[in-house]
Structure formats: C-alpha cells, structure tokens
Amino acid sequence: MTREKVELPPFQALIDAHWRDVARxxxxxxxxxxxxxxxxxxxxxxxxxYPALTSAKNLRSWLLTITARCATDVHRAxxxxxxxxxxxxxxxxxxxxxxxxxxxxxxxxxxxxxxxRFAVTLKYVGDLDHHGVAAALDTTPAASxxxxxxxxxxxxxxxxxxxx
Amino acid sequence: xxxxxxxxxxxAMPDLEPPVLPDADVAYTxxxxxxxxxxxxxAHGRVVASSFGDEETMTTRLARAVSPRVLxxxxxxxxxxxxxxxxxxxxxxTFDLEVDLALATPFQxxxxxxxxxxxxxxxxxxxxxxxxxxxxxxAARAVGTALGANPVCVVLPCHRVVxxxxxxxxxxxxxxxxxxxxxLEAKS
Numbered sequence: 001m002t003r004e005k006v007e008l009p010p011f012q013a014l015i016d017a018h019w020r021d022v023a024r025x026x027x028x029x030x031x032x033x034x035x036x037x038x039x040x041x042x043x044x045x046x047x048x049x050y051p052a053l054t055s056a057k058n059l060r061s062w063l064l065t066i067t068a069r070c071a072t073d074v075h076r077a078x079x080x081x082x083x084x085x086x087x088x089x090x091x092x093x094x095x096x097x098x099x100x101x102x103x104x105x106x107x108x109x110x111x112x113x114x115x116x117r118f119a120v121t122l123k124y125v126g127d128l129d130h131h132g133v134a135a136a137l138d139t140t141p142a143a144s145x146x147x148x149x150x151x152x153x154x155x156x157x158x159x160x161x162x163x164x
Numbered sequence: 165x166x167x168x169x170x171x172x173x174x175x176a177m178p179d180l181e182p183p184v185l186p187d188a189d190v191a192y193t194x195x196x197x198x199x200x201x202x203x204x205x206x207a208h209g210r211v212v213a214s215s216f217g218d219e220e221t222m223t224t225r226l227a228r229a230v231s232p233r234v235l236x237x238x239x240x241x242x243x244x245x246x247x248x249x250x251x252x253x254x255x256x257x258t259f260d261l262e263v264d265l266a267l268a269t270p271f272q273x274x275x276x277x278x279x280x281x282x283x284x285x286x287x288x289x290x291x292x293x294x295x296x297x298x299x300x301x302x303a304a305r306a307v308g309t310a311l312g313a314n315p316v317c318v319v320l321p322c323h324r325v326v327x328x329x330x331x332x333x334x335x336x337x338x339x340x341x342x343x344x345x346x347x348l349e350a351k352s
Contacts, residue, residue, distance in 0.1 A: 007227075007228055008227060008232035009224065009227060009232070010190075010223035010224060010226065010227040010232060010234035011188075011227075011232055011233050011234055011235060012192075012223060012234055012235050012236050013220075013223065015182060015183065015235075019180075019182045019183060020180055022183075023177075023180040023181065023182075024175070024176075024177060024180065027177055027180075028175060032177070036181065039183065040183055040184065043183035043185060044183075044185065044186075047185050047186075047233060050232055050233055051189075051231060051232055051233060101175075101176045101177075101178075102171060102174075102175060102176070105171055105172070105175060106175070109172075109175070120172065121172075121175075123172075124169060124172035124173045124175070125172065125173070125175050127173070152166075152168060152169070155168060155172075156168060159168070161167065161168055
C-alpha cells in the first residue's frame with residue numbers, strides 16, 4: 001500500500017513560527033524548570049515523528065498537544081502518583097517568579113489544581129479552542145469548558161478581580 | 165474577552181530558548197559572500213544546494229525533494245563554507261565536495277553533473293559546446309535553461325558557460341556575480 005505523499009513544510013518553519021508558543025505553554029503547564037525540559041522533549045518527539053505525518057493541517061495544534069503531553073509527563077514524574085485532582089500545585093521554582101511579568105497571575109495560575117491549570121493555559125497561553133484543549137488532555141470539549149470556567153472562577157477570587 | 169482572559173493570553177516569561185535538535189536530514193545556513201547571500205544545504209554528507217534563492221522557497225523545495233526534516237544548522241556546513249570562502253578568495257580552484265542534484269530535473273542533472281569536467285578554471289565555454297559535450301548538439305537553448313536552474317551554484321561552475329558571441333547572458337546570482345567569478349578565475 002502506498003501512502004499518499006503529504007507536502008510537509010520544512011521543520012525549521014515550524015520551529016520559527018511556534019517555538020515561543022511551545023516554550024510558554026510548557027512553562028505555564030509544568031513550571032519554569034520542568035517546562036523548559038518538557039519543551040525540549042516535545043520538539044525532539046515532534047522532529048522524530050514529523051516525516052510520518054499523514055496531514056500537514058493543524059501543525060500548531062499537533063505541536064501544542066505533544067507539548068501538553070510532555071509537560072504532563074515531566075511534571076508528573078517529579079511527584080508521587082495520586083489521582084489527578086488531588087495532585088499538589090506546582091511551586092514556582094528556579095527563576096524567581098516575582099521577577100516575571102504579572103507575578104500575581106503567575107502565582108495564582110501555579111496554585112490551581114493540575115487539570116484546571118493545564119486547561120486554562122492550553123486555552124489562553126496556547127490559544128487553542130475547547131476541541132484542541134480536549135484533544136491535548138484526552139477529555140471532552142464539555143469537560144474542557146468546565147475546567148476552564150472553574151479555573152477562571154478560582155483565579156478571579158484569588159486575584160480579587162471581578163470582570164464578568 | 166475579559167481582562168483576566170487577556171492577561172492570561174499575554175502571560176509572558178523571560179529568557180525563552182529555542183529547541184536544540186540532532187543533526188538534520190537537511191541542514192542549511194545562510195552564508196554571506198562577496199557575490200551575495202547564499203543558501204548552502206547539505207543532506208547525508210552531500211551538497212544539495214548552493215543557491216541565491218530565498219530561504220522560504222529553497223527550504224520548501226528541499227523539504228519536498230529530500231526530507232521535511234530541514235533545519236537551520238551552521239556546523240554541518242563548516243567544510244562547505246570554508247571551501248567556498250577559499251574559492252571566492254582565489255586560493256582554491258576545485259571543490260572537494262560531493263554533490264547531490266536532488267533539486268534538479270533529469271535533464272538538468274545531465275547538463276550539470278559533469279560541468280566541472282566540461283569546463284576548466286579560468287576559461288569559459290559556450291552553451292553550444294556543453295550541448296555537444298552531452299551529445300545533444302541542438303539543445304543549446306535547453307542547456308542554457310538548465311544551467312540557469314543550477315541548484316548548486318559556484319560548486320558546479322555554470323558561471324563558466326557563456327553565449328556563442330561571448331556575452332555573459334545570465335546568472336542566477338545576477339550578471340555582476342558572474343562577472344566577479346570570471347574575473348576572479350582569470351586573475352587567480
């Protein structure tokens with residue numbers, strides 16, 4: 001059986017267009033230190049899998065999904081196994097979180113339960129829609145909507161903003 | 165979008181680093197030379213491009229013809245750059261490089277492959293002579309077109325081929341570049 005030839009763009013074009021998004025998303029999901037590790041691993045996996053892709057569509061979501069999986073793996077490898085929603089929040093380690101732009105928001109995002117933090121960062125830092133978030137988290141769009149809305153409610157109360 | 169949502173969208177972080185990947189299937193670099201910026205590319209140890217074409221066009225062609233794993237990496241091209249610089253400084257007459265004409269059509273390959281043996285440093289030949297050399301004596305015009313599409317410029321010396329009346333005719337890097345190369349070879 002011959003596979004239809006897919007005309008994939010040069011991999012460098014993907015890096016140039018998306019490496020910042022991948023790096024930001026990985027850090028937002030897994031924290032600054034694990035995040036950089038996760039982003040690097042995500043690129044290695046993407047590079048290895050690239051020639052076998054059967055479609056050149058939605059390459060950005062493909063990359064962000066790999067990033068989300070790597071961020072989950074790297075982050076989870078660091079702590080004892082427990083059910084997802086009981087997972088402890090990441091603490092901002094490494095570079096001083098206070099030195100980053102919008103440190104209050106950073107701290108609040110980092111203190112969210114894991115699934116909520118993943119969903120809200122995929123949605124806003126990754127700029128994915130709920131289908132994209134759901135695909136990256138192996139869940140449904142409805143569940144993604146719920147996670148994001150819970151996360152926003154928690155962030156609003158933590159940050160003392162009321163902008164509904 | 166609420167204020168909180170837009171703050172999340174802009175969530176910025178300092179000191180982001182691009183990824184580091186293993187040696188590419190196709191490594192390329194942009195190299196500044198006296199005749200303009202050239203895109204040099206290597207695949208499996210063979211030069212696949214030495215071109216005046218723009219980065220997007222050339223890397224897209226390489227992705228299709230060789231492998232989509234095309235990366236900007238200077239190190240695999242160190243030797244190519246060194247030899248090219250030596251040639252352009254007049255201190256090298258032949259290239260010790262393997263070439264892969266993956267970007268060329270079968271006819272272009274026929275014209276380009278033996279160009280280093282059909283031409284010699286410091287001398288020019290004509291489209292008609294090259295056509296005769298490849299046993300296509302009536303194909304002078306097609307030879308000109310094939311030379312104009314040379315993906316491995318300078319290394320495969322299409323600049324040594326000129327019109328029957330001695331006119332420079334044309335060059336992918338511009339006539340000034342062709343003149344520069346012929347002058348360089350004439351005086352070195």
